Amino acid sequence: MQFLFLLSAQASIPAAPFPGVSFPPFLFSAALFILFLIILLFILLAIPIHLNLNFSKQGPLMRGSYRIAWLGLTVRKREVLPQHAADSSASISKKDVTVEEGKADEGRKTGDSRDEQKHAIKRSPEPNSLLNAAPAIAHLFIDLLRSIVFQKLSCRLCFGLNDPAETAVMSGYLWSVASALGLFRAKVSIEPFFEGERLEGELTAELKIRLLWIAKAVIDALREKEIRSLIREIAGWD
Amino acid sequence: MPELKLPKVVTEIRVCKEITAGVRTIFAVVRISTLESDDGNILGSWIMPRAMLIIEPGRQYAIDISGEQMSIETILEVAPSLKEIVEKARGIHRIRVD
Numbered sequence: 001m002q003f004l005f006l007l008s009a010q011a012s013i014p015a016a017p018f019p020g021v022s023f024p025p026f027l028f029s030a031a032l033f034i035l036f037l038i039i040l041l042f043i044l045l046a047i048p049i050h051l052n053l054n055f056s057k058q059g060p061l062m063r064g065s066y067r068i069a070w071l072g073l074t075v076r077k078r079e080v081l082p083q084h085a086a087d088s089s090a091s092i093s094k095k096d097v098t099v100e101e102g103k104a105d106e107g108r109k110t111g112d113s114r115d116e117q118k119h120a121i122k123r124s125p126e127p128n129s130l131l132n133a134a135p136a137i138a139h140l141f142i143d144l145l146r147s148i149v150f151q152k153l154s155c156r157l158c159f160g161l162n163d164p165a166e167t168a169v170m171s172g173y174l175w176s177v178a179s180a181l182g183l184f185r186a187k188v189s190i191e192p193f194f195e196g197e198r199l200e201g202e203l204t205a206e207l208k209i210r211l212l213w214i215a216k217a218v219i220d221a222l223r224e225k226e227i228r229s230l231i232r233e234i235a236g237w238d
Numbered sequence: 239m240p241e242l243k244l245p246k247v248v249t250e251i252r253v254c255k256e257i258t259a260g261v262r263t264i265f266a267v268v269r270i271s272t273l274e275s276d277d278g279n280i281l282g283s284w285i286m287p288r289a290m291l292i293i294e295p296g297r298q299y300a301i302d303i304s305g306e307q308m309s310i311e312t313i314l315e316v317a318p319s320l321k322e323i324v325e326k327a328r329g330i331h332r333i334r335v336d
Contacts, residue, residue: 163255165268168285175282189279194252194270 045212047071048149055080056202125233133226140227143217152206153187159200160193167192243276251288253317265291267317289313291320293327 047070055064065079157174161167171192178188221227254266267290272283287303291313300313314321 164252164270165254165266165285168270168283171280171283191280192272192283194250 042212045215046210048208048210049075051205051207051209053203053205053207057200059200125230129226129230129233133224133230136221136224136227139224140217140221143220144214147210147213147217149208150205151208152204154204155187155201156189156191156203157201158191158193158198160196160198162197164194167194245273245275245281248272248274251317253319261295263293265293265320265323267291267313267320289316291317291323293323298324298327 050069052067052069053064054066056062061082063080063082066077067074068076159167159170161170171190174190178190222231249269249271252268252270254268257264257266267288269286269288270283271286273281275281289303289308290301291310292299292301298310300308300310302308310324314324
């Protein structure tokens with residue numbers, strides 16, 4: 001506020017606003033440029049990003065698409081062609097195996113896996129720090145959720161576990177979660193399937209996200225001492 | 239005036255996954271009821287235990303949830319999918335006479 005006042009004072013009274021103090025013209029231009037950048041950044045963050053999601057799983061086939069748009073322009077669009085669910089899970093597990101193999105090879109090459117483990121242990125946060133930071137993390141999540149606006153949400157889930165009683169209990173949990181999140185205002189359908197294992201469903205969502213609120217939530221979170229110490233612990237800066 | 243349609247209750251009898259307790263295997267028979275809206279959406283469900291089939295080495299018996307003995311035939315009438323389990327249990331403990 002004081003800065004703006006100084007700028008406006010400088011703009012309105014170019015000749016020596018403070019007796020005895022003279023501002024060089026390049027400083028004034030730099031200040032204007034910085035102000036312009038701040039305003040531009042503010043506008044860019046305030047313009048919402050639109051995200052369209054569409055996923056479905058029918059039998060063993062999975063398909064989906066997503067689209068990210070900003071200012072009416074498509075920034076990114078991708079379509080997941082129909083593929084066998086088992087294939088995708090197999091490819092994921094294969095990737096995991098490859099990654100594990102790769103890690104094992106590296107370990108053998110360096111012959112110093114103990115140090116790596118020690119390093120990993122160092123980076124894992126203390127339970128106390130996590131507990132201390134839990135309220136701040138919860139606030140961060142709530143703020144992040146507030147920055148997301150569901151313009152359209154339609155979800156149909158049909159699932160079955162290997163035990164009908166477990167299926168009924170799980171469907172109760174899911175209904176409770178959906179109700180607690182206020183999703184019943186949206187078109188949400190959860191169907192338990194008692195005759196065996198099954199997972200089918202469709203998800204269509206249109207979200208509006210304002211990065212400004214996300215940035216605000218992150219800045220607010222970083223102002224909390226507990227979060228800062230947790231980050232320092234995870235990053236190993238202590 | 240639009241016609242008011244009440245949700246309907248659909249009840250099914252299902253057999254739960256077996257529970258093993260020592261040498262005993264217990265199959266719980268439950269009654270699952272679902273509350274379905276007119277357009278087929280499920281609004282809620284509840285489960286109630288109905289009976290249990292207990293398989294021990296050499297014998298099988300059923301218990302009603304009220305605690306009374308129940309004949310195997312009655313439990314098989316309630317949950318026909320248990321027939322295979324009972325037959326298998328009887329087959330395992332059958333003494334073959336050549």
